[in-house]
Amino acid sequence: MKENYVIEAEGLTKKFGDFTATNHITFKVHEGEIFGFLGANGAGKTTAMRMLCGLSRPSEGRATVAGYDVYRQAEEVKKHIGYMSQKFSLYDDLTVAENLRLFGGIYGMKRKLINEKTDRLLAELGFTSKKNAMVKSLPLGWKQKLAFSLAIFHDPKIVFLDEPTGGVDPVTRRQFWELIYQASDRGITVFVTTHYMDEAEYCDRVSIMVDGCIKALDSPRNLKKQFGVDSMYDVFLTLARTAQRSSD
Amino acid sequence: MKVFASFVRKEFKHIERDTRTLVILFAMPIILIVLFGFAITTEVKDIRYTVLDMSHDQYTQRLAERFAANRYFIYKGEVSNRQQAMAKFNHGDVDMVIVFGGNFAQELGHCTGGSIQLLLDGSEPNQAATRAGYAQQVIADFAQELQQSSATGQQCNIVPVTHLLYNPQAISAYNFVPGIIGLILMLVCCMMTAIAIVREKESGSMEVLLASPLKAMTIILAKLVPYFVISFADLVIILLLSRYMLGMPFAGNLPAFIGISLIYIIVCLSLGLMISCLCSSQLAAMLISLIMVIPCIYFSGMAFPIESMPTTFQHVSTVMPARWYVSVVRKLMVQGVAVKYVIEETLILAFSAAVLLSIALASFKKRL
Numbered sequence: 133m134k135e136n137y138v139i140e141a142e143g144l145t146k147k148f149g150d151f152t153a154t155n156h157i158t159f160k161v162h163e164g165e166i167f168g169f170l171g172a173n174g175a176g177k178t179t180a181m182r183m184l185c186g187l188s189r190p191s192e193g194r195a196t197v198a199g200y201d202v203y204r205q206a207e208e209v210k211k212h213i214g215y216m217s218q219k220f221s222l223y224d225d226l227t228v229a230e231n232l233r234l235f236g237g238i239y240g241m242k243r244k245l246i247n248e249k250t251d252r253l254l255a256e257l258g259f260t261s262k263k264n265a266m267v268k269s270l271p272l273g274w275k276q277k278l279a280f281s282l283a284i285f286h287d288p289k290i291v292f293l294d295e296p297t298g299g300v301d302p303v304t305r306r307q308f309w310e311l312i313y314q315a316s317d318r319g320i321t322v323f324v325t326t327h328y329m330d331e332a333e334y335c336d337r338v339s340i341m342v343d344g345c346i347k348a349l350d351s352p353r354n355l356k357k358q359f360g361v362d363s364m365y366d367v368f369l370t371l372a373r374t375a376q377r378s379s380d
Numbered sequence: 381m382k383v384f385a386s387f388v389r390k391e392f393k394h395i396e397r398d399t400r401t402l403v404i405l406f407a408m409p410i411i412l413i414v415l416f417g418f419a420i421t422t423e424v425k426d427i428r429y430t431v432l433d434m435s436h437d438q439y440t441q442r443l444a445e446r447f448a449a450n451r452y453f454i455y456k457g458e459v460s461n462r463q464q465a466m467a468k469f470n471h472g473d474v475d476m477v478i479v480f481g482g483n484f485a486q487e488l489g490h491c492t493g494g495s496i497q498l499l500l501d502g503s504e505p506n507q508a509a510t511r512a513g514y515a516q517q518v519i520a521d522f523a524q525e526l527q528q529s530s531a532t533g534q535q536c537n538i539v540p541v542t543h544l545l546y547n548p549q550a551i552s553a554y555n556f557v558p559g560i561i562g563l564i565l566m567l568v569c570c571m572m573t574a575i576a577i578v579r580e581k582e583s584g585s586m587e588v589l590l591a592s593p594l595k596a597m598t599i600i601l602a603k604l605v606p607y608f609v610i611s612f613a614d615l616v617i618i619l620l621l622s623r624y625m626l627g628m629p630f631a632g633n634l635p636a637f638i639g640i641s642l643i644y645i646i647v648c649l650s651l652g653l654m655i656s657c658l659c660s661s662q663l664a665a666m667l668i669s670l671i672m673v674i675p676c677i678y679f680s681g682m683a684f685p686i687e688s689m690p691t692t693f694q695h696v697s698t699v700m701p702a703r704w705y706v707s708v709v710r711k712l713m714v715q716g717v718a719v720k721y722v723i724e725e726t727l728i729l730a731f732s733a734a735v736l737l738s739i740a741l742a743s744f745k746k747r748l
Contacts, residue, residue, distance in 0.1 A: 185591045207593060215591035219584030225397045226390065237386030238592050292591075 138163045138290055138321045139184065143193030146179050153179040155344035156193060161290075166312060166322045168335030172372050176344040177325045178294060184323070185292055186210050198289040211239070214283035214320075218295035221279035224268035228259065228278060231267060232285060239286035253281050273304035277311060284315050291315065293324040297331065309334050329365040338364070340371050347371050383594065387602035394576070395606055405572070409564050409614045413621045416556045427511050428454045429476040432465050435484035443496075443522050447478065452514055465499070476500050476511055557622045558709035561615065562702045563677060565641070566648050568611040571669035573652030576603055578665040581656070600744060604649050611645055631716025637709070640722065643729045644705040650736035651701075657743045679703040704728045 139161035146154040154176040161167045171177045182188040184197055186206030195202045198212040222231045229250055236246035254260045257277060267275060276296060284291050293312075297305045309331065312322055324335070332338050332352060339349040348355055348371060352364050359367045395402060429447065433440050448455045456474050459465045465477045481495030498515050500508040577600070580586040589599055615638075622628040630637075651672055659665040679697040689697070697703045704725040711717050711725075 182587075187587065187590055210591060210593045213591065215588055217584045217587050220588050223390070223394075223585065225394055230390075230393065234386060234390050235592070238383055238589070238594050240383060240593070 136163050137161060138199075139167075139195070139197050139323065141180075141184070141193070141195040144180065144183060144190050144195050145192035146176075146183060146188065147191040152344055154183070157341070157344075157346045158193075159339055159346060159349055161321060161323060162336075163289075163321055164316060164319050166316050166324065166334070166336045168332050168338035169323060169325045169341070170332055170338055170368060171325075171341030172375060174377055175341040175375070177341055180341070181292055181294055181323070181325060185213060185215055212289045214286065214288040214291040216279050216283040216291070216293045216296050218298055221272075221275040222267045222282065225266065227264045227266055228254070228270075229263045231278070231282060235282050235285055241286060249285065253285070257281065273300045273307070276300060276304075277308060280308065280311055280315075284320055287318075288320065290321040290323060293322065295325050295327065297326065297328065302330075305331070329363065329368055332364040332368070340368060342371050342375050343377050347374070384598055384602055387594070387598065388605050391576070391602055391606045395610070401572070405568060405610055405614070406617070408567070409560065409618045410621065412560050412564070413557070413618060413625065416560065417622075417626045425452060426454055427452055427476055427514065428456045428474045429478055429515075430456045430465060430468055430474045431458045432460070432462065432477060432479045433458065434482045435480045437484055439526075440480040440484050443480075443519065444478070446518050446522055447515075450514075450518055453518075469499070469501070476515065478515070557618070557626070557628060558706045558713060559677070561618050561641075561709050562644075562706040563673065564614050564618065565611050565645055565705075566673050566702055567669075568614060569607055569645050569648030570652040570655070570672050571666065572610075573604060573607050573649055574655040574659070574665040574669050575662050576607070577653070577656035578659050578662050582661055596744065597741075600653065600741075604653075607649065607652075608645065611648075615641055628714075630713055632712035633719050636719045636722070637712045640705070640708050640712075640726050640729065643726070643733050644701065646733040647701045647705075647729060647736055650733065650740040653740035653744060654736065657740070675700040675702055679706075701729060701732050 137160045139159075141160075142158050143156045144154060144158070145152065145156050157176075157180060169177055169181065179188065183190050184195060184202060186197075186202050186209040190203060197209045200208040200212070202209055222228075223234070226234065232250045232253070233246055236249070241249075250263070251260075254263055259274070259278070262270065262274075267278070270278070280291075280293070280296060283293070297308050300308070305328070312324070312334075316322055324331075326332060335352065337349065337351050338355065339346045340355075341347065348358070348367070350358065352367075355367045356362065356364065359370050361367055361370065395405075431444050431447075433444065447453045456468070459468060459477075462479075465479070468474045469477065477499040479497040479499065481497070484495065496519060498512055500512055577586075580589070586599075590596065619630065623630060652669070655665055655668045655672075659668060675697070679700050679702060708722045708725045708729075711722050712719075
């Protein structure tokens with residue numbers, strides 16, 4: 133059964149001086165699962181995610197991602213993951229095709245494969261006419277869809293999404309989640325942080341972080357049952373009220 | 381290697397599409413050269429002068445004629461006393477007053493030297509010094525001629541002779557071109573590099589790149605390549621302009637000059653890297669780079685001669701890499717001296733390059 137887990141974290145901790153951003157978190161993520169990683173601002177979500185992506189070294193504890201240790205085999209981890217950050221979607225001054233070619237190139241994909249996949253991807257998204265358009269001329273929703281497609285362009289085992297749908301309307305968010313489901317159907321594990329509780333409902337399982345610790349972890353349905361409430365919003369509120377840290 | 385190439389291509393595209401920056405990068409050296417070459421000149425011309433002759437003998441007459449014949453001087457009439465001279469000065473009618481002492485001819489005869497006083501406007505000390513220099517040159521020539529024509533061959537010093545080395549015409553282009561080279565390379569390598577790296581940090585793309593299998597070193601090197609190319613192109617532009625537009629010959633060893641320029645470029649790139657580690661916004665990067673760029677203007681002698689600075693500042697200038705580089709450029713380009721005379725500067729630059737580059741790379745790794 134153990135092979136089924138693509139992310140395993142055990143007592144993962146990150147300290148910045150006296151401040152413990154992430155405090156001994158332990159969890160496992162199944163292969164092909166959509167795992168929601170929830171928490172208020174400053175709860176330690178981004179820090180935890182950065183450690184899992186090999187961007188930041190854990191102070192204590194260990195974690196494996198796609199079977200590689202995030203501390204000792206960060207380079208291997210990076211080859212098998214995709215990452216989409218909340219701030220950056222794509223290079224504004226490059227065209228859609230150039231962005232895809234660049235990231236394909238970074239992951240060592242062959243030129244021919246990049247071209248094939250670019251055409252297929254743009255056809256699927258209905259973006260073919262925008263192939264040579266500058267990214268800055270596209271609406272935010274499109275950029276985010278493209279950024280997600282870019283993050284899974286090299287067929288990673290796991291994709292990490294850091295608040296991917298910030299600032300877009302509910303319709304576009306819904307469309308974005310269609311893409312996430314498609315990726316999940318292809319066997320890509322999705323690890324997503326979000327603020328939107330409706331999005332939490334779309335996840336297979338969610339964890340909720342408060343003050344650097346994971347306070348709850350289960351499927352949305354079980355969590356609602358456990359806390360005796362009707363929505364993930366209420367689950368989140370119940371837990372978030374216990375927070376000591378101010379959310380900046 | 382292919383990964384590196386695709387990343388370098390991206391960097392070139394960023395620059396290529398940022399038309400405004402691109403224009404600045406290539407237009408700046410041209411504009412600076414044209415500005416300093418033609419418009420802003422520190423060269424002194426058209427010195428308006430008046431004569432106060434208290435001797436009225438044949439020698440003062442002849443010397444006055446010399447001044448009148450010189451194309452740098454413009455005769456503004458004679459005055460008969462000091463009050464008149466001062467009045468002309470105060471009205472800004474003249475830049476210089478030549479005062480001949482009462483017994484000029486006799487003094488000259490005794491070879492104690494005829495007494496001449498040059499009155500100059502000290503509110504512009506650099507210009508005044510240059511004007512005095514010109515006047516002394518005219519007087520010295522005259523004295524020498526007198527000496528040769530006199531039968532006895534006696535020595536006749538009138539005033540201490542100052543001779544301008546290397547740049548006898550005091551052409552200001554010779555003075556500012558080295559400074560401009562130092563400045564442009566600093567701007568392009570240091571400031572543009574810092575901004576380019578910080579831009580990726582600011583937009584968050586750096587994080588995405590670091591979450592990819594790309595090595596931090598690859599990202600940095602790929603970022604440096606375009607600016608290296610551009611700064612070299614700028615260097616060539618400046619050299620060609622100064623040769624063919626300003627008619628300034630390249631006097632010294634060109635390969636050595638290019639080699640030392642490369643060392644200086646590495647110094648600037650390392651500084652840019654260090655700044656990019658310190659800053660998280662493009663604005664901050666720009667401001668901190670200016671701290672590196674301004675000494676370039678100050679300590680290169682481009683605007684202010686180092687020699688006339690307070691000693692403290694002269695000491696401060698020794699830690700500015702730009703100062704040493706500009707000194708090399710001046711020696712190799714203008715004076716045309718042998719390479720062995722620039723060894724000290726070269727060693728200092730090479731040492732700074734090694735130290736700065738290792739600090740920059742170490743701090744860059746640590747930050748990420």
